[in-house]
Amino acid sequence: MSNNKPKLVISSAYASIITIVFVVVITIWAELSVPLKDWLKIFSGHHWTSKSIFSVLLYAVATIILYVLPNKHGQDRLKTILEFLLVITLLGVIVITLFFTGHHFQIF
């Protein structure tokens, strides 16, 4: 087995986690901070487009950097990080749904 392939998967999984956390944080932050949302609108013409561009760039750059870095991951690390990715995705969906529900009802 080529050692590069598991490392590529681990790098991509880490980058996906970073991207999902970034999307959740910037989404909530922009809803609560008008200057940030305005800056996102100015950057590309629409806040969602800016978030899309940043998330793609973040994922691509993080994957490349983590892949290039000379870190050696244990074989058991792959399973753990993929499980963590699944949990983070689920949490991301729940947090964003709850946030917009609460925001609609003016809880925050």
Next chain:
Amino acid sequence: MLSASQFILPARPFRVPRIGTRSEFRSSYFKNTPPIFYQQNWSVYPVWKCYNCLVDIISLLQSKPVLIGIHLGSAIVGIDAFLWLLGKLKDNSGSQKSRIVTAGIGVIAFIASWIAGGYYYVVYYGTIVKPVIKSGVAPWVHNIVMETKEHIFLFIIPLSVTVFFITLLEKDDIDRLKIRNIVLWLSGGIAVLGLLIGAMGFAISAAARWGVIN
């Protein structure tokens, strides 16, 4: 004296804008009449014809029903691809090449859905659909469902690319690394997330329809 030809043929040849693009596809009898310049220079007529055809294709792709169709159709292909991959992984069937192709189709389909849906959302939704929903019977559909949908969609591309990278591993390596179960969950999770986003899209369309009716 009036003749019928005045009402059938244009008084002056219809000029198709050479630089400007039309935002909507529209069919016209006169659009195929070349400008005078091209009528007088028949050697460059194919250039005009080609350009005119290209403008029509771009206009067609930018029209609202086509964008929605590409957005939804591509998403269905993406969901099906990852469900198909789930079946292959579960039964340990299919060659490695077939798994790579299946996951690749899923990734490309989700990217196409993202671009088409994003263009529609940025150009048309905010100005045309959103006001209808906000003033309709269920304004919460925009505030909760649409806002959630547009942001969790951003999770799908990194997730699907990660699963694509997993398909690059040999079958034996997947078993040796003990990641078969988690890959099943991830592949199924992408499909479920796609279906959830599809259901949200249906709710948004329904809210817009009811907004117009009421």
